[in-house]
Amino acid sequence: MLEIRNLVCRYGKVTALKGISLKVERGQMVALVGANGAGKSTTLRAISGLVPAAGGQILFDGEDITRASPARILGKGIAHCPEGRRVFGQMSVAENLEMGCFLRSDGKGIAADMAHIFEQFPRLAERRRQIAGTLSGGEQQMLAIGRAMMSRPKLILFDEPSLGLAPNIVEQVFEIIQTIRAAGTTVLMVEQNAYAALEMCDYAYLLETGTMALEGTGQALIEDPHVHEAYLGGGLSH
Amino acid sequence: MDQLLQHLANALIMGGTYALLGIGLTLIFGIMRVVNFTHGELYALGAYMMYFVANMLGLNFFLAIGFAIFAGLVLGALIELILLRPKRTADIDTTMLLMIGAWIVLQNVETLTWGSVAKSIPSPLPTEPLVIGPVSLSWLRLLVLGLALALIAATYALINRTKLGKAMRATFQDSGTAALMGVNINLVYTMTFALGSSLAAAAGALLGPVFVVTPTMGDLASLKAFAIVILGGLGSISGATIGGFILAFVEELGAGYISSGYRDAMGFIIIILVLLFRPTGLFARVERIG
Numbered sequence: 135m136l137e138i139r140n141l142v143c144r145y146g147k148v149t150a151l152k153g154i155s156l157k158v159e160r161g162q163m164v165a166l167v168g169a170n171g172a173g174k175s176t177t178l179r180a181i182s183g184l185v186p187a188a189g190g191q192i193l194f195d196g197e198d199i200t201r202a203s204p205a206r207i208l209g210k211g212i213a214h215c216p217e218g219r220r221v222f223g224q225m226s227v228a229e230n231l232e233m234g235c236f237l238r239s240d241g242k243g244i245a246a247d248m249a250h251i252f253e254q255f256p257r258l259a260e261r262r263r264q265i266a267g268t269l270s271g272g273e274q275q276m277l278a279i280g281r282a283m284m285s286r287p288k289l290i291l292f293d294e295p296s297l298g299l300a301p302n303i304v305e306q307v308f309e310i311i312q313t314i315r316a317a318g319t320t321v322l323m324v325e326q327n328a329y330a331a332l333e334m335c336d337y338a339y340l341l342e343t344g345t346m347a348l349e350g351t352g353q354a355l356i357e358d359p360h361v362h363e364a365y366l367g368g369g370l371s372h
Numbered sequence: 373m374d375q376l377l378q379h380l381a382n383a384l385i386m387g388g389t390y391a392l393l394g395i396g397l398t399l400i401f402g403i404m405r406v407v408n409f410t411h412g413e414l415y416a417l418g419a420y421m422m423y424f425v426a427n428m429l430g431l432n433f434f435l436a437i438g439f440a441i442f443a444g445l446v447l448g449a450l451i452e453l454i455l456l457r458p459k460r461t462a463d464i465d466t467t468m469l470l471m472i473g474a475w476i477v478l479q480n481v482e483t484l485t486w487g488s489v490a491k492s493i494p495s496p497l498p499t500e501p502l503v504i505g506p507v508s509l510s511w512l513r514l515l516v517l518g519l520a521l522a523l524i525a526a527t528y529a530l531i532n533r534t535k536l537g538k539a540m541r542a543t544f545q546d547s548g549t550a551a552l553m554g555v556n557i558n559l560v561y562t563m564t565f566a567l568g569s570s571l572a573a574a575a576g577a578l579l580g581p582v583f584v585v586t587p588t589m590g591d592l593a594s595l596k597a598f599a600i601v602i603l604g605g606l607g608s609i610s611g612a613t614i615g616g617f618i619l620a621f622v623e624e625l626g627a628g629y630i631s632s633g634y635r636d637a638m639g640f641i642i643i644i645l646v647l648l649f650r651p652t653g654l655f656a657r658v659e660r661i662g
Binding site for chain 1: 535538539541542545546548549550551552553554555556
């Protein structure tokens with residue numbers, strides 16, 4: 135479904151991605167793990183068209199989207215739930231969800247999807263008129279996920295969905311992501327909580343300073359001595 | 373007391389056009405982070421278009437106002453497309469210098485085109501003033517207030533009720549995330565600059581017949597617009613609306629009770645006081661963090 139070939143990205147003189155390749159098959163959940171600054175977020179931002187590619191190719195359903203605008207990429211069916219939630223803090227919950235379907239004009243479908251999201255997140259339904267900036271971190275993350283789902287994506291990119299959330303909320307967020315995937319949406323997730331991500335996913339990639347260090351099934355990476363040592367807390371058994 | 377009522381009525385009338393000027397400038401700064409020094413020249417353009425259509429072509433007064441607003445929209449879009457779009461990633465100093473250059477060029481083009489002699493635009497309304505008790509108001513000034521308020525209401529409706537307005541508000545809050553939602557940021561920038569410019573042109577078209585039209589009239593308008601925006605808080609539309617009225621009241625009362633020579637200085641005294649005691653403006657929201 136999504137294929138990245140030798141992607142290179144630069145910020146000024148710093149090369150953040152030094153030619154990485156990865157594949158996401160339809161219906162899969164794929165995790166991208168690695169340390170801070172390894173280039174995980176950059177990869178997602180490049181897929182969405184927010185960061186220009188200095189080299190390589192990004193293909194979606196066989197079509198080259200390497201130089202497409204963020205709007206076109208979203209239109210093709212890739213939604214991006216950004217790091218740090220990034221809800222529109224001065225807009226209401228309902229307006230945030232409306233922003234999620236900015237490119238759609240099918241009024242009935244939008245109303246149905248919004249009703250579905252309020253059903254899934256009753257907390258948001260209660261607060262639909264509330265200004266998003268006044269929601270708790272967990273509620274904002276639910277809103278960010280709901281907003282991304284409003285475009286009816288085929289593939290959804292999650293950037294650190296558990297960042298800065300209380301442990302019981304993190305669990306909820308992961309459950310929601312699994313529900314989304316079970317409902318047929320393909321998922322590519324960047325997550326600093328490597329163990330949880332590897333356990334959930336079908337396939338995983340390990341990024342280290344802009345290069346792909348390792349790939350395999352989630353279980354294979356969990357059992358890999360290097361991953362175990364460097365990312366899963368060494369000797370601790372899980 | 374009678375004199376005070378007259379001053380308050382005058383201030384209310386000027387406040388509407390000041391608010392228009394301020395809203396236009398604050399929209400552009402808030403969404404694009406561009407300090408727009410051409411704002412006053414768009415104001416002058418509006419006044420000259422009014423003169424051109426109403427006096428030289430002899431067409432309807434109201435048609436001329438519409439034409440002036442349209443001209444502001446077009447010139448604003450052109451400035452954005454030609455000067456600002458290629459410099460989208462440049463820092464604020466670069467675009468500021470660019471806008472200062474454009475200001476000088478536009479002003480000289482105005483002088484070349486229209487000459488430096490002041491022009492006046494006759495009003496089609498009765499010259500006999502409306503007298504209510506101790507207050508006497510010209511029909512033209514009342515019309516100016518009514519149209520200014522209508523334009524302010526239309527701008528609020530555009531920003532709060534339309535899809536373009538929602539895209540503008542999203543871009544204002546977080547342009548990167550707005551792009552992820554499918555908002556065409558370039559288009560929002562062009563539309564914002566065009567809209568802000570058309571509001572300046574509207575203010576010029578409304579005040580042109582009240583005063584006289586000269587090529588340097590935009591300088592003072594720019595400075596007053598900056599005073600209003602600083603007063604209301606950079607990027608705050610409601611702040612600019614209230615700021616416009618406050619500046620008008622301070623000018624009018626200062627001119628009436630202190631010295632009429634200080635009328636235009638009042639704006640700068642306000643800027644200095646606000647920057648000294650409340651640099652975020654009187655109505656600014658707390659800055660978003662992160």
